[in-house]
Amino acid sequence: MPATTVVTTTPGGTGDDVALAFERFLQSFEIFKQENDDKIRAIQRTMSEDVVTTEKIDRINQALDEQKALVDRLTLKGARPRLSLSPHYTSGAFLQHKAAFDGYMRRGETAGLHTLEQKALSINSDPDGGYLVPPETEAAVLRGVKEISPIRAIAGNRTVSASVYKKPFSITGPATGWVAETATRPETNSPTLAELTFPTMEIYAMPSATQSLLDDSAVNIDEWLAEEIQIAFASQEGAAFVNGDGNNKPKGFLDYTKVANGSWAWDKIGYVATGTDGAFDASHPSDDLIDFIYTLKSDYRANANWVMNRATQATIRKFKDADGNYLWQPPERADLSPTLMNYPIAESEDMPDIASDSFSVAFGDFGRGYLVVDRAGIRVLRDPFSAKPYVLFYTTKRVGGGVQDFDAIKLLKFGTS
Known part of the structure; x- marks a missing residue:
């Protein structure tokens, strides 16, 4: 069923991929809420749990975790490190270091880096410890x-x-207190x-x-x-x-x-x-x-x-407040965290x-x-x-x-x- 279908295409990390995965994640959460509400109403009517409905909710819950994990992976792929030479890194010394390091990585040439680190009085510049x-x-x-x-x-x-x-x-912090303008200041602890x-x-x-x-x-x-x-x-x-x-x-x-x-x-x-x-x-x-x-x-x-x-989140995701609102809420954007009672969750x-x-x-x-x-x-x-x-x-x-x-x-x- 759509709620338990996880995106299986090869992730490319593009904006469209992230948007599609995030949209499916939000759709799954809406279906999860609907199924969980139906389960609660059924329990209230019969005073017992429907095994089929419970298993269905568990599958949706698992799919939510998998889809959120996919969104996270796609978001990270879109945020791969890009090394641009900002003005701070365009001085002669920085460019010289970059060129020397490139030579060391590609061909094993050490003379340039060794000279630079000796000039900078670098600690542990012994080549046996790397550069x-x-x-x-x-x-x-x-x-x-x-x-x-x-x-x-x-x-x-x-x-x-x-x-x-x-x-x-x-x-404990320093001792403080109120005092009149012309009164003697007592010594604080x-x-x-x-x-x-x-x-x-x-x-x-x-x-x-x-x-x-x-x-x-x-x-x-x-x-x-x-x-x-x-x-x-x-x-x-x-x-x-x-x-x-x-x-x-x-x-x-x-x-x-x-x-x-x-x-x-x-x-x-x-x-x-x-x-x-x-x-x-x-x-x-x-x-x-x-x-x-x-x-x-x-x-x-x-x-x-x-x-x-994530497993703990899957348990908490079913909780509601006194007004029937779910305590766990999905993020507003793919690059943000879900929240629990308005506080962000670090997974x-x-x-x-x-x-x-x-x-x-x-x-x-x-x-x-x-x-x-x-x-x-x-x-x-x-x-x-x-x-x-x-x-x-x-x-x-x-x-x-x-x-x-x-x-x-x-x-x-x-x-x-």
Whole structure:
């Protein structure tokens, strides 16, 4: 039936492809709402579920997820990195670096890059560790990773030159008060400061190319490299920002100590329980989400995002408010996120499925709550020997991450307490 038919043509990433896929996605959601409403009315009449209708809704729900995934893929294809030489990147030094890097990638010529990095007093310019990519290539990689990685897209971002970023943070804030114009100013208490440390860890990708591709002057090597490594970097980062243990990788927000929100304290992540083991409340599931939203302080809610995976969205998609309106709403455009109770959803497949005592939904201002730290510079080491006749490009960058404001992120626990 049309609602469960997923576009099967080869995606090309054109505007027409995106528009068609997005239109079918919206049509499927309308059919889903109609079928789910019919199911609810049937249950109210007979006090029992129709198995056929339930299976039908599940198929439509699955098709919605598949069609949204297709829309996402087409949108990303339409946003591939394009390296244009902006005025910032047209100086002699930048163009010289670009030309030298092209020679290194295509033919293995190192003299130009080695001389440039020695002039710039580059740290670790030893050729055994590779050479820095041109700045516009690095910028394209980071833009592409941000578009793909759901957590990086909503988190705070900082670029540093050192291997560790240290940030002082005020836990209590300075004492303040009202005073008359001519009255003596009493001494205020000092704020309580904590130092947060964000070490950067090395992440790598190793794309390969044939020598014929490298010899083809029509191929933009910078764009090729950016496309090849951004997906690999985004996948690894996305998993670490959610579940990373901080050992040679960033520390994910789910790896911190979690406490019931009523007992929240600095350096811990607060959570609210649904009261039902492994599920939402059976009779009023939307109440769990409403209560959950208001555990977050008002100054964080203005820029808050939901974080969950597609399976959790499929469950929530059936929920309505007291007026019969669906809480989950599709995006207004293909390049936007769906919303839940007017807050955008960041889809992260690294979030756990709903299960007993799982923390499957996060909500908060991740721009203030989670910090991604990039060390400036992406390095490439050309290896034409290990996998002949292919040329390998061992590409590394350093990235760290962790919670910087523990009050800005809350978790929903699918358990009784």
